[in-house]
């Protein structure tokens with residue numbers, strides 16, 4: 001399929017793509033979905049035919065449940081199904097051939113190895129052979145039609161297992177397998193390429209296990225893999241596109257609960273941090289339908305006094321709709337989409353571009369797509385008033401000294417014209433408090449040597465972005481204990497539009513003009529402040545620091561970016 005048929009057009013956009021490839025970062029996102037009817041924790045969730053069965057668990061006052069409720073992500077609705085024969089909590093569940101196997105935990109209030117099989121099609125339950133080692137807070141995973149029940153705890157906390165038992169649903173039999181290297185409970189497991197990865201958990205009261213351990217059922221052997229960055233127990237994990245997402249959990253069952261999401265790539269044996277789950281929780285369940293993870297229930301209160309009903313949907317690898325990275329979704333992107341339609345490889349996703357992507361694309365048609373790291377963005381497109389609105393956050397800024405809106409005078413739509421005498425804009429605190437990276441960018445036209453484009457209030461010094469008093473070249477004086485300024489040799493006060501930027505990536509700081517690096521050094525022992533920013537004036541509002549010219553499109557990122 002070719003749209004806008006001409007190959008010249010396509011070549012042009014491929015060229016454009018290669019220029020902007022650095023900005024093609026996918027943004028993982030969370031969305032709230034319909035609540036589960038019965039709030040609970042210590043439940044399991046399993047997927048059959050694109051629907052998720054949330055099974056058992058406990059509710060407020062630690063009442064164990066028989067409850068089975070089924071969630072359909074396609075309609076965002078819940079349906080009640082047949083109760084389990086016994087109450088069940090702190091078990092694990094796995095699916096083989098469209099049937100769900102509920103294994104271990106507390107069954108009818110007793111520590112158990114009980115196995116019950118649920119058939120969602122007939123909505124019926126069947127008792128199967130017990131797991132040899134009764135245990136709770138275990139984890140189960142499926143490889144080649146067999147279920148591996150891994151680790152867990154005995155009746156008492158602190159007495160936990162390294163046990164691996166394999167269940168074959170076809171023969172209804174259990175077989176003991178090689179012990180895991182590190183005993184643990186309240187863990188999670190995931191499968192990639194026929195291998196099981198054991199993640200998180202503890203080997204005793206708050207004795208968190210950092211090591212990821214990999215089990216190969218084909219050889220019945222274990223190997224140690226990279227540590228999880230945030231050790232935790234009572235977490236859940238799910239696998240999408242060969243990567244395992246470790247979600248939530250806690251450090252102390254009566255204390256801090258995590259919203260943390262970390263992605264493990266077994267191929268690279270490495271971890272990266274992903275977007276936090278909106279609601280921190282422990283003892284939740286997660287399941288995957290159509291590449292999206294559903295985080296269901298759990299708890300965040302001490303002593304397990306209450307459970308959650310909320311469902312939050314996580315899209316770890318959304319299709320990047322702004323294919324050429326120009327922050328707009330328009331015909332240019334559509335042309336690229338057409339170019340890579342149904343091809344095995346494309347520069348913007350690691351799978352085939354398909355109809356679902358096209359639907360997502362249509363949803364974003366003619367919309368603006370901004371980078372996730374952008375925390376404040378003053379477009380300065382206003383036409384009147386004393387407020388410069390923030391387009392991404394809650395950092396609306398205030399004009400002082402009567403600067404003039406120039407709705408047709410900007411590099412991107414309108415800009416703000418400052419008189420160099422007393423005009424400036426003040427913002428609430430955004431970044432700059434601690435030794436954390438940030439990036440600031442602005443377009444400027446005009447100005448004179450010694451004037452300041454951006455500074456932090458009440459922090460003595462020239463400013464984050466300023467011009468050298470002698471020649472008008474771009475300088476920064478971002479303060480630290482070993483205070484010294486960093487100067488470029490490029491003049492910005494020549495009456496032309498320039499995009500100026502400071503990227504602070506401790507201990508590195510770099511200046512950019514028109515997205516090209518013009519100066520860099522290391523600047524350790526950085527100080528900080530929780531003060532807001534001045535746009536167009538020095539930090540002490542001293543005469544001579546006020547900017548005389550146009551300022552447009554001021555952006556603050558909470559990460560070190562490549563402009």
Ligand SMILES: [Ca+2]
Pocket residue numbers: 321322323324325326327328329330332333
């Ligand atoms: Ca675009």
Ligand SMILES: [Ca+2]
Pocket residue numbers: 401402403419421422423
């Ligand atoms: Ca004025």
Ligand SMILES: [Ca+2]
Pocket residue numbers: 379380381410411412413414415552553
């Ligand atoms: Ca503008």
